[in-house]
Amino acid sequence: MRVKKLKQSGVVLLITFGMLGPASSQIVNRVNKANPFSDMKRALPTRQVLIDNLTVLTDAVGIEFCEGRYGKGGTIFPDRNGKQGQFISKMNDKVSLYDRSEWRQDGIYAEHSKLLITFHNAPDVEVEVTAFITGFVNSKMFSGVFSDGVCTGHFSVVAAK
Secondary structure, eight states, rough: OHHHHHHHHHHHHHHHHHHHHHHOOEEEEOOOOOOTTTTTTHHSSSSEEEEEEEEETTSSHHHHHHHHHHHHEEEEEEEETTTTTTEEEETTTEEEEEEEEEEEEETTTEEEEEEEEEEEOOOOOOEEEEEEEEETTTTOOOOEEOOOOOOOEEEEEOOOO
């Protein structure tokens, strides 16, 4: 009987310690406390997003499809009628940040985000985009890569002038 309890306690302890390693190196934060990318709207309400290196992941569409969807980027700003994490572009594209995790260490910032984008030229279609964002913690410039399952590309975020 005592051995059975020891085995169960050992398994619980092993699982607990096994989960501590990755959890201590990553901060999962759905409340969007201060982070350089999504809270930049307080310091820099308008941002320029530049997109390059677009590629296509499927033979069903051509590169023209991705260029039509993302172009060379654009200017985004917080949606005045939206909640925190909601942005709108000058072209009336709507961007909603709905999930993210972040990591900070030694002055480097990294974020994994999930976005929903509704483009002005297809207002009935909501596209889910996965983005990885990196930069320095106190910087106003960030870059990363994104994919929507059809198109991938590189982007840079800078303060709009």
